[in-house]
Amino acid sequence: MVEGIVTERAGQKITVFVPEEGKYYRGIPLGKVRKKDRIYAGDRVTGRLVDSTTFAIEAIKERKNLLVRPPIANVDKVVVVATIESPPFQSYLMDNLLVVYGFLGIEAVVVFNKVDILSEEGRKELDKWVKVYSDAGYTVIPVSAETGEGLDRLSEELSGVTSIFAGASGVGKSSIISKLTGEHLRVGEVSEKTERGRHTTREVRLIPFKGGFIGDAPGFSRVEALNFMDKEQVRLYFPEFLNYQCRFSDCLHVNEEGCEVTEAVKRGEIACERYKNYLKMIHEFVPWLSEVEGC
Numbered sequence: 273m274v275e276g277i278v279t280e281r282a283g284q285k286i287t288v289f290v291p292e293e294g295k296y297y298r299g300i301p302l303g304k305v306r307k308k309d310r311i312y313a314g315d316r317v318t319g320r321l322v323d324s325t326t327f328a329i330e331a332i333k334e335r336k337n338l339l340v341r342p343p344i345a346n347v348d349k350v351v352v353v354a355t356i357e358s359p360p361f362q363s364y365l366m367d368n369l370l371v372v373y374g375f376l377g378i379e380a381v382v383v384f385n386k387v388d389i390l391s392e393e394g395r396k397e398l399d400k401w402v403k404v405y406s407d408a409g410y411t412v413i414p415v416s417a418e419t420g421e422g423l424d425r426l427s428e429e430l431s432g433v434t435s436i437f438a439g440a441s442g443v444g445k446s447s448i449i450s451k452l453t454g455e456h457l458r459v460g461e462v463s464e465k466t467e468r469g470r471h472t473t474r475e476v477r478l479i480p481f482k483g484g485f486i487g488d489a490p491g492f493s494r495v496e497a498l499n500f501m502d503k504e505q506v507r508l509y510f511p512e513f514l515n516y517q518c519r520f521s522d523c524l525h526v527n528e529e530g531c532e533v534t535e536a537v538k539r540g541e542i543a544c545e546r547y548k549n550y551l552k553m554i555h556e557f558v559p560w561l562s563e564v565e566g567c
């Protein structure tokens with residue numbers, strides 16, 4: 273019995289990497305596997321080497337998770353890429369992405385790309401947002417796919433794990449992946465527009481990287497938390513809220529008595545930008561926010 277990892281699933285073509293051999297094989301699922309389940313990139317499989325090029329897949333190991341976009345199983349980390357300028361930073365989109373990937377059980381790393389072209393004002397903005405997301409509990413890495421700045425730190429974060437890149441169009445997801453792996457991706461080609469109206473499952477490939485893999489197809493470029501979960505669940509994916517114990521365990525942190533989260537916002541311990549986005553996500557409003565300093 274040999275173990276392998278599916279690195280590519282394109283139509284009928286399945287590629288399996290066997291770490292023991294350091295080699296790629298063409299994967300052929302046996303009938304019993306084919307009947308039971310579909311095979312996805314990222315699947316851990318067991319089977320037999322039939323000849324020097326063929327891996328007969330006998331079983332798929334239980335998945336840790338399965339993403340729909342891109343269709344990859346067993347994803348450990350998502351790199352949520354944003355820029356401060358060109359295109360301008362959208363904190364509401366960032367927070368929705370962080371909430372949704374939190375809900376999907378995938379650890380997020382926040383990356384601010386294109387630091388090579390920041391204006392003086394942009395630098396200050398960058399410092400501010402780096403602090404906001406670090407304080408919230410995320411790993412935050414400013415990088416430049418152009419100059420390579422910050423990519424050492426990012427590649428350390430990605431070593432040994434299966435990761436994907438998500439974020440708005442044009443922030444440089446493909447550029448960073450190309451720079452890290454040396455693989456030529458279709459820079460600027462994978463956009464919302466070209467995806468619309470496509471019905472076939474997009475081809476995905478896992479690019480080997482530092483003992484792990486990077487998915488070559490992007491994750492979400494825009495999401496709304498409430499399309500994935502109920503209003504009551506959103507608060508669970510703001511990690512900084514979890515440090516506070518409100519009087520009521522089902523506190524939504526809006527206008528409840530004894531809400532410690534709102535107190536923390538008023539004291540400036542929780543970034544009001546994050547709290548505002550939280551309220552927007554769950555369609556709530558509080559009158560006192562404008563009185564919080566710097567909000």
Ligand SMILES: Nc1nc2c(ncn2[C@@H]2O[C@H](COP(=O)(O)OP(=O)(O)OP(=O)(O)O)[C@@H](O)[C@H]2O)c(=O)[nH]1
Pocket residue numbers: 385386387388389415416417418419439440441442443444445446447448458459460461462463464490
């Ligand atoms: N100055 C500068 N430009 C960059 C950097 N990274 C990417 N770009 C440019 O930004 C544009 C968009 O980069 P892509 O890598 O295509 O961005 P993407 O996020 O993959 O975009 P989509 O495919 O639309 O989702 C390209 O023109 C890149 O050359 C960077 O670090 N600095």
Ligand SMILES: [Zn+2]
Pocket residue numbers: 518523524525526528530531532533534
């Ligand atoms: Zn509360």
